[in-house]
Structures are given as structure tokens and as C-alpha cells.
Amino acid sequence: MAVGPEIWPEMFPVSGFRLGTAEAGIKKQGRKDLVLMNWDQGASVAGVFTLNRFCAAPVHLAKSRINGAPEYFVVNTGNANAGTGEQGMNDASAVCSALAEIASVSEDQVLPFSTGVIGEKLPVDRIVSGLPTAFSGLSEDGWCAAGEGILTTDTRPKGCSRQFEVGGKQFTVTGISKGSGMIKPNMATMLAFITTDASVDQAVLQKLLSDAVNLSFNRISVDGDTSTNDCCMLVATGKAGNELLMQSEGGLYQALKQTIEEVAVNLAQAIVKDGEGATKFVTIQVEQAESVSDALEVAYTIAHSPLVKTALFACDPNWGRILAAVGRAEISELNLDKVAIWLNDVCIVEKGGVAGSYTEAQGERVMNQEEILIRVLLGAGDITETIWTTDLSHEYVRINAEYRT
Numbered sequence: 001m002a003v004g005p006e007i008w009p010e011m012f013p014v015s016g017f018r019l020g021t022a023e024a025g026i027k028k029q030g031r032k033d034l035v036l037m038n039w040d041q042g043a044s045v046a047g048v049f050t051l052n053r054f055c056a057a058p059v060h061l062a063k064s065r066i067n068g069a070p071e072y073f074v075v076n077t078g079n080a081n082a083g084t085g086e087q088g089m090n091d092a093s094a095v096c097s098a099l100a101e102i103a104s105v106s107e108d109q110v111l112p113f114s115t116g117v118i119g120e121k122l123p124v125d126r127i128v129s130g131l132p133t134a135f136s137g138l139s140e141d142g143w144c145a146a147g148e149g150i151l152t153t154d155t156r157p158k159g160c161s162r163q164f165e166v167g168g169k170q171f172t173v174t175g176i177s178k179g180s181g182m183i184k185p186n187m188a189t190m191l192a193f194i195t196t197d198a199s200v201d202q203a204v205l206q207k208l209l210s211d212a213v214n215l216s217f218n219r220i221s222v223d224g225d226t227s228t229n230d231c232c233m234l235v236a237t238g239k240a241g242n243e244l245l246m247q248s249e250g251g252l253y254q255a256l257k258q259t260i261e262e263v264a265v266n267l268a269q270a271i272v273k274d275g276e277g278a279t280k281f282v283t284i285q286v287e288q289a290e291s292v293s294d295a296l297e298v299a300y301t302i303a304h305s306p307l308v309k310t311a312l313f314a315c316d317p318n319w320g321r322i323l324a325a326v327g328r329a330e331i332s333e334l335n336l337d338k339v340a341i342w343l344n345d346v347c348i349v350e351k352g353g354v355a356g357s358y359t360e361a362q363g364e365r366v367m368n369q370e371e372i373l374i375r376v377l378l379g380a381g382d383i384t385e386t387i388w389t390t391d392l393s394h395e396y397v398r399i400n401a402e403y404r405t
Contacts, residue, residue, distance in 0.1 A: 011143040012161045012172045014195045016040045016237030019142030021149040024130030026123055027078030027116065032149035034127060036099070036134040037073040037193060043237045044199075045070050046206040048213045050230035056082035057092040057122075058112035059229060067202075068108045073233065074099050075113040075191065076127055077152050077178075082228035083119040091122040098128040102135050115178065115191055115229050116152055147176040150191055154178055158270035160263045166252045171198050171240050173259045177267035179274075192217065192232040192267055198256055199238035200245045207248055208260055209234040216264035219387040220272050221303045234260070269388055278390035280312050283373045287384045288338075294331040295385035298376055301329040309392035312372065317363025319348040326376055338379025344372060 017039045024034040047066050049059055058081055074095060081088045096110040103110075114122070137145075147157035161174040175194030200208070213232050238244075245252055273281050284302050289295035302308055302325045311318040322341055327334070341349035343366040348358050366372060 008144050008147070008157065008159055010161060011147075011159050012163055012174055013140040013143070014172050014174050014237060015140065015197045015239035016043065017195045017197075017235060018138040018140050019146040020134040020137035020139065021142060021145040022130040022134035022137070024076070024123075024126045026076055026126055032145060033077045034130045034134050035073075035075040035146045035149040036131070036138060037075070037146070037235075038071060038103070038138050039195075039235055039237050040239075041069070041071065043071075043235055044202040044205045045236075046202065046209040046234045048209055048217075048232045050228065052228045052230070054083060054228050056080055056114060056118075056229045057084060057088035058114045059231060060089065061092050061096065062111040062113065062231060065108050065111050070109050070111050071105055072099060072103060072110045073113060073193065074110060074127075074131075075150055075193075076116075076122075077114075077150055078116040079114060079120055079122050080116045080118045080229050081114040081122040084121060088122065091124050094124050095122070095127050095131075099131050099135070102131055111233075113191055113229070113231055115150070118228060143174060143176060147178075150176065150178040150193075152178065154274055156274060158267055158274065160266040160270075162259050162263055164255050164259055166255050167242070169240055169242055171242075171252075171256065171259075172196060173256070173263050175263045175267055177271060179271040191229070192264070193235075194233070194260065194263055194267075195235045195237065196256065196260070197237050197240040198245065198252070199240065199242050200236040200256070204245055204248055204253070205234060205236050208257055211257065212261045212264040215261055216268040219385075220268045221300065221387065221389045232264075272388045272390055279370070279393055280391040281371045282312060282389045282391065283371075283386060284376070284389060285373065285384065285386045286376045286378065288378045288380055289383040289385065290332065290378070290381035292383055292385055294329075294378070294380070295383050296387070297331050298326055298329040298378065299385060299387045301325045302374060302376070303387060303389035306392060309390070312367065312391035313393045315364065315367040317343065317348070317360060317367045319343075319354065319358075319363065322374065322376075323349055333380065335379060338377075340375075340377040340379075342373075342375040342377075343367070344369070 020036045022034045026033045100107040173196045177192035284299045286295040305325045307321040336352040346362045347355040
């Protein structure tokens with residue numbers, strides 16, 4: 001069982017943003033698998049998308065329509081509509097067209113999102129048949145049902161909501177995400193949707209989202225795989241009553257930036273804590289690096305090592321595996337005498353070998369914990385970067401071996 005809380009946090013509605021959920025029977029009967037999201041005209045919409053070059057048909061459509069005053073998201077689980085060629089584009093368009101007719105908007109104002117099995121034809125008829133139910137259920141209080149409706153192999157929904165005040169006005173930032181496997185998003189996560197009631201210029205909103213993604217969804221890895229369907233969207237409804245935020249500066253901008261980043265980090269960490277088969281939540285912090293790229297290269301080399309990840313699962317303080325991962329990281333220079341490696345409060349490596357104070361009992365004490373911090377000090381500069389990952393368990397193999405059955 002993945003680590004972390006099992007219940008919904010308090011989810012504050014965002015004025016002007018509505019969500020509706022339905023059971024369309026896309027892959028399994030009796031489960032929520034279709035979600036609509038809608039907002040009023042005049043809102044700003046920003047997005048960050050997967051860099052996987054086999055990106056899914058809905059990703060292509062969403063990217064092409066994001067600047068066309070969209071008013072709806074339509075999200076399905078159980079089918080990724082990826083690797084489906086021209087037929088996949090036609091199917092995604094057909095779903096958007098059906099919703100546009102129900103909502104009396106242009107098809108270009110509907111952005112599609114899909115997650116699930118790659119390479120299977122989208123069940124358009126089932127999705128279209130579920131649209132009226134989801135549409136009639138659109139509500140500002142629909143966050144929890146929607147959070148459950150976007151899940152695939154996740155064991156629980158993921159949501160985060162925060163409020164803050166600036167200039168006597170209250171602002172809300174609320175978001176949901178899904179993801180459990182195929183997580184090393186080269187941009188975001190499997191799917192994430194964040195909204196605020198602030199009034200924000202689209203260019204400023206895009207910067208807010210891109211910066212938040214870089215510090216959150218771009219800092220997680222469960223298995224090193226980048227999905228074909230990753231999308232992270234941010235909508236600003238403008239209902240809080242503030243003057244349109246046009247500049248990336250000032251008190252409101254800084255407060256909004258901090259809050260969006262807090263929500264994004266919370267959602268990203270929730271994905272790691274719900275990683276497929278995960279029993280450990282692992283923070284890898286690389287310090288004293290010469291550059292950001294060096295720090296992240298070292299961190300991800302550790303995070304993606306099957307030997308490190310299986311040692312974490314086995315609670316085995318096999319520090320040599322971490323040492324080897326640092327040594328093979330493709331960075332410009334590594335002075336072994338300056339490198340130090342810590343497990344929580346235990347120094348395991350210094351001056352090119354095992355720390356003089358280290359004992360196996362100390363290592364076992366740390367490795368038996370559910371949350372572990374691996375710190376690597378490179379002694380090369382003043383850059384620090386942090387990522388979050390999991391162990392690799394028998395259960396991960398079982399889940400993915402049985403995924404299509």
C-alpha cells in the first residue's frame with residue numbers, strides 16, 4: 001500500500017469554475033471515468049504538456065486550442081487515445097464536437113484530455129453517452145467527485161486547496177491531479193488541473209504555471225517513464241474582483257505564485273506517495289552543485305537506479321549502490337574527496353569512501369522508515385535541487401504486468 005493520507009483535504013470551491021462527473025463505462029462498469037470542467041467567458045487558461053514525441057491525440061488538440069478562448073475541458077480515463085494515428089484525432093474531435101453541441105459552444109472551445117491504456121481505440125459512443133450526465137452535474141462543489149473520476153491505477157484521489165488574502169480580498173487556489181505509474185513527467189504529471197479565482201493576464205498565468213511545474217511536477221519520478229498524455233492546466237476565472245494582474249511582480253503576484261507552487265508541490269508529492277506499489281517516499285536533495293543541470297542529473301541517476309530502488313524496498317542500507325549512482329551521473333566534474341552522502345541524519349559516505357562514523361545499524365534504522373531523505377553534497381558550487389521518488393516493489397511489477405487484464 002502506498003504511503004500517505006487516505007482522505008480528502010478541505011477543497012474550497014473556486015468561483016466561476018464548475019466540475020461534473022459521470023460513469024461512462026469506458027473500461028469498467030460502475031466507476032467514475034468521465035469528467036467535465038467549465039468556466040465563464042473571460043477566464044484565462046494556461047497549460048504545460050508532455051514532451052513525449054508520441055503525444056496523444058487529445059494533447060495535440062488541447063495544445064492547438066489553448067489560445068482560442070476555451071470554456072470546457074473533457075477528461076476521460078481508461079483509454080489514453082495515444083498511438084492511435086488519424087483515427088485518434090478524429091475520435092478526440094468527435095467527443096469535443098458532441099460536448100460543444102450540448103453546451104452550445106464552438107468545438108474549438110473544448111479541450112480534450114485522456115489517460116489510460118495506450119494504443120486502443122477511444123470508445124467514443126460510451127463517452128458521448130455519458131456527456132449529458134456530466135454536463136447536468138456541473139457544480140462548483142464538484143471537486144471531490146472529479147478527483148475520483150480522473151484516476152486510473154491510483155489508489156486514492158489527490159487534491160489540494162489554499163486561500164490567502166491580499167488588499168482585503170480573499171483568493172482561492174484549488175487543484176486535483178492523478179498519477180501513480182509512468183511518472184517521470186518531462187513537463188508535468190499524468191494529469192493535473194489547478195484553478196484560481198484571481199484575474200490574471202494569460203501570459204502572466206502561463207509564467208505562473210510554468211514556474212510552478214518546474215518546481216513540482218518536473219521534480220518527481222516513480223519509474224522514469226514519461227507519459228504520452230501528460231498535461232497540467234491552470235485556469236484563472238477572474239471572479240475574485242481584483243484588477244487584472246498584468247505584470248509578474250507585486251504583492252498579489254508573489255502571493256499567487258507562492259500559493260500555486262504550494263498546491264502544485266502538494267499534488268506532485270501526492271503522486272509519488274501513491275506511486276504504484278510504493279512503500280517509501282524518498283526525497284533526494286543534491287547540494288553544492290556547480291549547476292542546476294548537474295544537481296538534477298545526480299538526483300535522477302539515483303532515483304532511476306533499479307538497484308537503489310530495490311534496496312529501498314528491502315530496507316537494505318546498501319550505500320554502495322547510491323555511491324555508484326553518483327559516480328556514473330553524467331556531470332562535468334566530480335571531486336570524490338569532496339563528496340558526502342547522507343541518509344537522513346546519518347553520514348554514509350565521505351572523502352571517497354564509507355564515513356568513519358557510519359555503522360550498519362544506523363543505516364538500517366533509516367532505511368526502515370517510510371520517509372527517507374538522501375542528501376548528496378558535491379562540494380562543487382552553491383546550487384541545491386530536490387526531487388521526490390519511490391522504491392521499487394514486487395507490487396509495482398504485479399500492477400504493470402496485469403495492467404491490461
